[in-house]
Amino acid sequence: MAEIVFAAGAPHAPGLIGLLEAAPADVKDIVVSTYRNLASAMVSAKADVLIVFANDHLANSRIRAYPDFLIGMANEHRGPFEWFKPWIGCEDYTVKGAPEIAAALFNGMTRRGIRMFAQTENLKFDDNISVPVQLTRLAELGIPMVPVLQNCTVPPIPDQHRCYAVGEALGDFIRNDLPADMRVALLGSGGLSHEPGGARYYFIDEAFDRWFLDLVASGDHATLLKELTLEKMEAAGSGGTSELLSWVVVLGAIGSKPGKNFGYTVHRDFKCGVGAVLWDMDANLPKRRAA
Amino acid sequence: MGLEKFDPALAVHDLIQDLKWSVELRAEFAANEAAVLDCYPLRQDERRAIETRNFLALYDMGLHPYLGGQLARLIFGNEAGKGATVAVNKLVESLQGKGSVA
Numbered sequence: 561m562a563e564i565v566f567a568a569g570a571p572h573a574p575g576l577i578g579l580l581e582a583a584p585a586d587v588k589d590i591v592v593s594t595y596r597n598l599a600s601a602m603v604s605a606k607a608d609v610l611i612v613f614a615n616d617h618l619a620n621s622r623i624r625a626y627p628d629f630l631i632g633m634a635n636e637h638r639g640p641f642e643w644f645k646p647w648i649g650c651e652d653y654t655v656k657g658a659p660e661i662a663a664a665l666f667n668g669m670t671r672r673g674i675r676m677f678a679q680t681e682n683l684k685f686d687d688n689i690s691v692p693v694q695l696t697r698l699a700e701l702g703i704p705m706v707p708v709l710q711n712c713t714v715p716p717i718p719d720q721h722r723c724y725a726v727g728e729a730l731g732d733f734i735r736n737d738l739p740a741d742m743r744v745a746l747l748g749s750g751g752l753s754h755e756p757g758g759a760r761y762y763f764i765d766e767a768f769d770r771w772f773l774d775l776v777a778s779g780d781h782a783t784l785l786k787e788l789t790l791e792k793m794e795a796a797g798s799g800g801t802s803e804l805l806s807w808v809v810v811l812g813a814i815g816s817k818p819g820k821n822f823g824y825t826v827h828r829d830f831k832c833g834v835g836a837v838l839w840d841m842d843a844n845l846p847k848r849r850a851a
Numbered sequence: 852m853g854l855e856k857f858d859p860a861l862a863v864h865d866l867i868q869d870l871k872w873s874v875e876l877r878a879e880f881a882a883n884e885a886a887v888l889d890c891y892p893l894r895q896d897e898r899r900a901i902e903t904r905n906f907l908a909l910y911d912m913g914l915h916p917y918l919g920g921q922l923a924r925l926i927f928g929n930e931a932g933k934g935a936t937v938a939v940n941k942l943v944e945s946l947q948g949k950g951s952v953a
Binding site for chain 2: 574575577578579582617618619622623624642643646647648649684713714715755756757758759761762794798799829831
């Protein structure tokens with residue numbers, strides 16, 4: 561029986577790379593220490609593979625033929641896609657893929673009634689994958705990755721209930737379909753509050769972010785599913801905050817677990833609240849999922 | 852201003868996605884914008900809004916805001932802390948009421 565040994569949610573704002581040097585020292589410290597802690601936890605967990613759920617940002621598919629979930633099956637994942645490179649301000653990277661696990665994921669989710677799409681060609685990665693890959697130095701860690709790019713912004717958007725159900729199917733797939741003793745890491749990449757392309761582009765909803773971080777760290781999934789509505793996320797930053805649905809997929813996979821964050825920070829130039837949560841996979845909380 | 856007016860049928864979505872996916876098309880757009888616009892079945896008001904950099908009008912027609920942000924970068928600049936910041940500021944200026952920011 562394979563095991564989820566690492567689970568986290570973290571933002572991927574492009575400024576976390578390209579604008580990091582110009583940020584105040586206290587902001588920079590939180591960004592650097594957050595991703596350093598996540599990388600260290602991934603190494604300590606002896607993860608064999610990292611599955612990342614992240615907003616696709618309309619980078620790979622036409623807006624009128626838009627998949628809710630797109631799995632990257634490539635042998636290796638190269639990024640960032642050319643046009644996004646100066647915007648993110650990051651170097652090229654190549655991360656090992658895990659095509660057999662990606663194929664098993666595609667088949668496993670299909671068998672569980674979850675429609676996903678999959679592509680063997682290299683996907684176009686923007687900040688969604690590039691930021692966590694670069695800030696955790698995933699290529700150096702040598703952990704293979706399966707990216708799953710998610711629709712967090714094109715209506716109709718799979719809501720918190722649907723994403724949690726997808727996560728539950730993902731957890732079942734990991735525990736029952738993957739090889740025994742395989743150690744799996746999960747990352748939900750996205751958020752916190754932000755409004756990319758909106759009239760409130762610089763808006764960061766600090767109250768929402770702190771509420772969200774505390775809630776997901778509490779393990780109270782019943783409240784999460786009741787209160788983390790699309791409407792609430794839209795109010796906290798239209799078209800961007802709903803990336804937190806990638807965290808919800810991870811939470812569905814792991815069930816109720818306590819988590820910890822490594823600090824929260826707001827920096828206007830990032831145009832996004834910054835904070836991450838690492839869940840304790842050794843903890844066993846009573847199941848508190850909504851009926 | 853969110854997704855409530857979103858109209859995925861607008862051709863401007865294809866224009867923006869093609870531009871970000873193609874170095875050659877971006878070069879052509881920079882050299883002869885009208886010729887590139889001719890290749891897309893844009894509504895008259897849609898084309899006029901692109902030409903006058905009126906993001907507010909495009910959003911009112913139904914442009915997806917995420918692609919609106921990318922259109923601003925395709926026009927005003929795409930480099931972190933430089934052109935990309937100009938693009939954000941121009942976009943916000945338009946959306947907060949100015950309309951055309953040509």
